[in-house]
Amino acid sequence: MSSPGSRLAFTVAYDGSDFQGWQVQPDGVPTVQETIEEAFAVLCGGERPRIHASGRTDTGVHARGQVFHANPARSGYEPDKWRESLNGLLPASIRILNVRTVPETFHARFDALRKEYRYFLFAGRVLPPDLRAYRLHVRSDLDLSAMQTVASHWVGTHDFTSFSARRGDGEEDPIRTVFTSEVLEQAEGLMFRISANGFLYKMVRRLTGALIEAGQGRLSCDEVLQALCTPSKQSTILTAPPQGLFLWDVHYSEHDED
Amino acid sequence: MSSPGSRLAFTVAYDGSDFQGWQVQPDGVPTVQETIEEAFAVLCGGERPRIHASGRTDTGVHARGQVFHANPARSGYEPDKWRESLNGLLPASIRILNVRTVPETFHARFDALRKEYRYFLFAGRVLPPDLRAYRLHVRSDLDLSAMQTVASHWVGTHDFTSFSARRGDGEEDPIRTVFTSEVLEQAEGLMFRISANGFLYKMVRRLTGALIEAGQGRLSCDEVLQALCTPSKQSTILTAPPQGLFLWDVHYSEHDED
Numbered sequence: 404m405s406s407p408g409s410r411l412a413f414t415v416a417y418d419g420s421d422f423q424g425w426q427v428q429p430d431g432v433p434t435v436q437e438t439i440e441e442a443f444a445v446l447c448g449g450e451r452p453r454i455h456a457s458g459r460t461d462t463g464v465h466a467r468g469q470v471f472h473a474n475p476a477r478s479g480y481e482p483d484k485w486r487e488s489l490n491g492l493l494p495a496s497i498r499i500l501n502v503r504t505v506p507e508t509f510h511a512r513f514d515a516l517r518k519e520y521r522y523f524l525f526a527g528r529v530l531p532p533d534l535r536a537y538r539l540h541v542r543s544d545l546d547l548s549a550m551q552t553v554a555s556h557w558v559g560t561h562d563f564t565s566f567s568a569r570r571g572d573g574e575e576d577p578i579r580t581v582f583t584s585e586v587l588e589q590a591e592g593l594m595f596r597i598s599a600n601g602f603l604y605k606m607v608r609r610l611t612g613a614l615i616e617a618g619q620g621r622l623s624c625d626e627v628l629q630a631l632c633t634p635s636k637q638s639t640i641l642t643a644p645p646q647g648l649f650l651w652d653v654h655y656s657e658h659d660e661d
Numbered sequence: 662m663s664s665p666g667s668r669l670a671f672t673v674a675y676d677g678s679d680f681q682g683w684q685v686q687p688d689g690v691p692t693v694q695e696t697i698e699e700a701f702a703v704l705c706g707g708e709r710p711r712i713h714a715s716g717r718t719d720t721g722v723h724a725r726g727q728v729f730h731a732n733p734a735r736s737g738y739e740p741d742k743w744r745e746s747l748n749g750l751l752p753a754s755i756r757i758l759n760v761r762t763v764p765e766t767f768h769a770r771f772d773a774l775r776k777e778y779r780y781f782l783f784a785g786r787v788l789p790p791d792l793r794a795y796r797l798h799v800r801s802d803l804d805l806s807a808m809q810t811v812a813s814h815w816v817g818t819h820d821f822t823s824f825s826a827r828r829g830d831g832e833e834d835p836i837r838t839v840f841t842s843e844v845l846e847q848a849e850g851l852m853f854r855i856s857a858n859g860f861l862y863k864m865v866r867r868l869t870g871a872l873i874e875a876g877q878g879r880l881s882c883d884e885v886l887q888a889l890c891t892p893s894k895q896s897t898i899l900t901a902p903p904q905g906l907f908l909w910d911v912h913y914s915e916h917d918e919d
């Protein structure tokens with residue numbers, strides 16, 4: 404049973420097609436954060452808590468396992484009751500998957516040890532309509548083996564400046580450690596799976612852009628390595644569009660896992 | 662190069678969420694057939710051909726490989742040009758996958774030798790939002806082995822009256838031959854795959870309903886066999902909702918295949 408104001412961590416999935424990204428925008432456009440905070444307000448007598456995610460996602464990017472924390476001003480709700488009550492108020496495009504009580508010091512962003520993204524590509528001639536918001540359609544043949552080689556080079560600790568975009572809110576440390584980076588064949592295309600201790604702005608979409616260009620033979624493995632070894636903000640690497648991208652999972656310390 | 666009015670067969674995929682089924686409705690609600698016929702009218706100087714599908718699909722049912730034929734009143738278009746031109750006019754929820762010239766006697770419905778449907782189930786606790794229009798969420802645990810046994814009994818030639826619903830447009834022969842009927846495990850749930858020489862109205866959704874009830878232990882294999890052996894219009898078998906259902910493929914004679 405949670406006390407009023409005690410801290411909870413929420414795992415949430417959403418269909419990014421319906422939102423202008425995660426973060427609350429000043430002009431009242433629909434965002435995931437805004438929509439969830441409004442649902443909390445209904446359950447907390449109009450008091451709208453600020454919720455804190457593991458990181459923002461851009462317009463059109465989906466999530467299967469985003470995590471946020473909040474201290475909602477309502478007592479007497481078990482974690483499962485929070486899940487059911489929020490899902491009863493939220494649109495079908497946002498689903499709370501799991502709720503757990505966490506220490507007051509828990510922070511969804513600063514305590515994240517590992518995040519995993521997945522980017523889905525469809526390589527056939529015509530993209531099936533049911534996949535149009537969830538796959539990137541790549542019309543040309545892709546060299547899977549070249550893509551796998553390129554992806555493998557990103558594992559380890561590197562300066563990913565060449566694979567990021569400026570967000571305009573100050574400089575951040577461009578060093579990240581990538582744990583997993585692989586391209587897998589799937590029933591209807593390819594999936595790029597990457598996990599790291601964190602990601603720079605638009606990093607997954609630019610890594611995906613480089614992978615696609617490598618798969619199309621327009622970028623060699625050497626050129627990708629060069630971009631990794633020579634950090635540059637003038638890099639011309641393609642940024643893949645958002646619709647194939649899913650924030651899949653966020654991991655915290657061992658004892659926080661389900 | 663097609664002559665004006667020569668017969669073409671079109672393979673089409675659509676997202677059924679956006680339409681009130683395949684068939685043109687008198688009250689002008691959006692249907693797949695209506696939308697495609699309107700696109701043809703733009704390309705044929707306002708002349709709207711009637712198109713003929715392999716069969717209707719209900720509201721919310723999707724297609725990956727529906728087939729229709731038409732004799733559009735426009736000359737000088739290669740099959741690929743028809744595909745590109747129609748896709749340029751159609752909404753993203755409908756995509757023409759393939760066009761081929763067929764004999765004047767070809768009929769998309771009467772010449773179909775085999776149709777395949779797939780029904781996708783998601784069995785986790787919360788349905789991910791990106792799958793909400795394309796999977797049926799089954800909350801209880803399902804006994805896969807019981808479902809596989811039940812599915813296997815449908816292979817062969819049977820009277821499927823107990824697994825159909827009245828359409829109200831007269832009686833049809835209730836005997837159908839099922840070639841494949843199987844339940845497969847997938848990454849995020851189960852898939853029921855069935856092919857037959859034809860299907861009665863709502864037959865796939867009622868077979869799926871029976872499978873789910875068998876998987877939940879609410880219907881025994883004997884009861885399903887009983888319903889198959891004793892054709893009855895009073896059968897109380899559940900009709901599964903449309904959103905997990907895809908018309909996957911329609912096969913014609915050998916020489917018509919791509």
